[in-house]
Amino acid sequence: MGKHELPPAAGAPSRSGAIVRRIFLVLGLLLLGVASAATGFAIFEHKNPVVAFTQVFVETPQQVFGRPSILVLVEGLDYDYTANDQEFSTNSRSDAIWAVNVDFDNKRIYQLSIPRDMVATLPNGTQAKINQAQSDGGVREAKQVIGDWLGIPGFDRYVILRIDATKDIINAIGGLDVVVKSSDCLRYKTGCTDQTIDYDDSWGHLHIHFKEGLQHLDGPQAVAYMRFRHDWCSDPCRIMRQQQVLHAMIGKLKGDQVNTLLHAGNLLGVFRRDVQTDLTDRELLSMAAYFQGIPDSAIVTNQVPYTGDVDLPNYGDSLVPDVEARTRLVQDMLIAPPSPEVSPDAMALAAIVPSSVRVDVVNGSGTAGAAHRVATMLKRAGFTIGNVGDAERSDYETTEIHEHSTVTFAGAKVRAALPALAKPPVVVPDPTATGSPPPPITSDVTVIVGGDLATAAPAATASPVAAVQSH
Numbered sequence: 060m061g062k063h064e065l066p067p068a069a070g071a072p073s074r075s076g077a078i079v080r081r082i083f084l085v086l087g088l089l090l091l092g093v094a095s096a097a098t099g100f101a102i103f104e105h106k107n108p109v110v111a112f113t114q115v116f117v118e119t120p121q122q123v124f125g126r127p128s129i130l131v132l133v134e135g136l137d138y139d140y141t142a143n144d145q146e147f148s149t150n151s152r153s154d155a156i157w158a159v160n161v162d163f164d165n166k167r168i169y170q171l172s173i174p175r176d177m178v179a180t181l182p183n184g185t186q187a188k189i190n191q192a193q194s195d196g197g198v199r200e201a202k203q204v205i206g207d208w209l210g211i212p213g214f215d216r217y218v219i220l221r222i223d224a225t226k227d228i229i230n231a232i233g234g235l236d237v238v239v240k241s242s243d244c245l246r247y248k249t250g251c252t253d254q255t256i257d258y259d260d261s262w263g264h265l266h267i268h269f270k271e272g273l274q275h276l277d278g279p280q281a282v283a284y285m286r287f288r289h290d291w292c293s294d295p296c297r298i299m300r301q302q303q304v305l306h307a308m309i310g311k312l313k314g315d316q317v318n319t320l321l322h323a324g325n326l327l328g329v330f331r332r333d334v335q336t337d338l339t340d341r342e343l344l345s346m347a348a349y350f351q352g353i354p355d356s357a358i359v360t361n362q363v364p365y366t367g368d369v370d371l372p373n374y375g376d377s378l379v380p381d382v383e384a385r386t387r388l389v390q391d392m393l394i395a396p397p398s399p400e401v402s403p404d405a406m407a408l409a410a411i412v413p414s415s416v417r418v419d420v421v422n423g424s425g426t427a428g429a430a431h432r433v434a435t436m437l438k439r440a441g442f443t444i445g446n447v448g449d450a451e452r453s454d455y456e457t458t459e460i461h462e463h464s465t466v467t468f469a470g471a472k473v474r475a476a477l478p479a480l481a482k483p484p485v486v487v488p489d490p491t492a493t494g495s496p497p498p499p500i501t502s503d504v505t506v507i508v509g510g511d512l513a514t515a516a517p518a519a520t521a522s523p524v525a526a527v528q529s530h
Contacts, residue, residue: 117348120163123341127164129215130393131338132202133157134193136221153190153201154286155220155301158209160393161346166353169392172302172362174294176378178371179208188374198335208380209389216338224333225285226278228308231329234277235307239269239284240300242292258289294378295362302360310355356482359396361388364454384452397487403468411472413441416464418473419502420447423455424513432516433477433508440476445502455509458484464503473504478515 121127135155153175160169179189181204182196192204198217206213229235241254256269267283276284285304288297338346363385365378391397418437422430434447458480462470470486477484484506508516 118341118345120161120342120345120349123345124163124215128160128162130211130213131159131161132198132205132214132217133159133170134198134201134217134219135225136193136219151194152188153193155298156190156205158205158211158214158389158393160396162396163349165396166350167357167359167396168350168353169396170302170305170358170360171388171392172298172360173205173208174298174363174365174378176294176376177208177363177365177380178369178377179204186371188371188377191374209393210386211389211393216342217336218338219335221333221335224329225304226282227329227333228278229276229281229304230278232308232311234275235281235304235311236273237276237281237284237304237307238273239271240303241271242290242296244271256284256287256290258287295364298362302362305360306355306358309358356485359392361392363388403471407468408472408475411466411468413472413476414443416466416469416472416504417443417445417502419445419505421450421505421507422448422513423450423453423459423507424510425453426510426513429508429513429516433506433512436478436516437473437476437506442473442476450507455507456511457482458509458512459507460484460486461505461507462486462488462503463505466503469503473506477506477512480511480515482511484509484512 120129133155134153134157136151136153156173156175158171158173160171162169173189175188175190177189178186179192181187181192182200189205189208193201196203198219202214202217239256241256243254254271256267256271258267267287269284281304285301286297287300288294290296364381366381367379368376369379371377418434420430420434420437430447430449434444438444458477460470460474464470470488474484474486
């Protein structure tokens with residue numbers, strides 16, 4: 060201390076202490092300003108402040124990835140048991156395979172499931188079940204084989220779900236409410252009252268005793284329900300159950316935000332322990348913030364069908380893919396999905412005269428008479444009915460409305476005349492509809508009746524609408 064300086068008075072603040080307090084004051088004001096800005100934005104946009112905060116201060120996926128969408132390979136690993144009854148997955152095959160298109164620009168997610176028993180060609184030229192690629196060469200070979208099989212340039216990222224990932228995630232959020240369904244109900248939505256799913260496989264550690272209907276499932280129960288395929292429907296219905304549980308998980312995570320927040324620590328622990336991915340923390344944070352609150356209708360799921368099965372040497376019963384359907388699904392879900400329709404204005408819909416809209420109705424549900432019942436309903440609503448017949452296939456689960464007209468919102472006008480469905484049909488604009496519709500399409504709108512509409516359309520109607528010959 061200099062000879063002319065006096066010691067600070069007792070209790071007087073030191074200069075360094077004052078500086079520290081000023082720093083904290085500035086930081087506090089800065090944080091208050093940030094919180095106020097986010098809250099103000101939330102009030103203005105009618106959003107949750109947490110959602111608003113992330114949307115203001117977290118980068119968008121377009122900024123992070125520098126592209127409008129990415130393709131992600133998601134695999135769930137199969138597993139076996141040691142002599143001591145311990146699970147292991149060393150050199151395991153893929154138990155679940157999803158090709159996922161994360162569409163940032165349109166805020167949609169497309170998930171295409173691939174049955175694990177599909178026949179594919181390995182890098183050495185031999186044929187095997189497609190899930191063998193993961194066992195032979197890990198995720199690198201799986202990405203190559205599955206990408207080639209789909210006919211896409213490749214995957215941008217991957218996510219591997221280890222043995223207990225799904226079970227632990229479901230337990231971490233307190234279980235799920237799932238409508239348990241038998242294969243009949245999954246495939247045809249008929250004959251599914253009071254049926255049970257009973258199966259015991261001690262070697263595979265799979266014990267299922269479920270009755271159809273809404274049930275609360277914990278992690279092991281939900282995974283058992285997803286794994287079950289020992290009935291006539293086999294892998295296709297197993298994939299449908301996987302998609303059921305996936306939608307239930309997403310619904311609970313986004314619908315019960317308080318529950319999700321309370322279990323955030325558990326979820327983070329599950330992710331670090333059970334998930335392997337090359338997505339960075341920055342990428343994950345960006346996508347989590349961007350897609351929170353995404354509606355269920357923006358998550359599109361489907362699976363690649365098959366035409367038959369073969370006895371593949373060393374692999375046994377294997378599935379032969381429906382190449383034409385696979386090409387269509389890859390195009391519509393992974394390469395160039397149709398842009399979401401613009402929400403129609405109520406006045407614009409009211410201005411459309413139903414009789415000015417010509418509608419073809421085709422049956423894609425497999426339910427006899429469904430197209431005629433829907434056509435009769437639309438005729439009563441004033442629409443002009445064109446051709447009524449069968450679609451090119453009969454396994455449409457959900458109804459589709461294809462719009463060929465130059466009349467804006469013609470498809471939405473037709474949709475408004477149909478019965479309310481749990482998932483409203485998507486109106487798909489025909490990309491060739493410039494000017495007048497090209498032959499052989501002579502209608503403004505084509506309704507492809509799916510299983511959902513087949514059961515919703517009234518069974519008792521007037522005489523069926525006669526099919527009109529194509530011009």
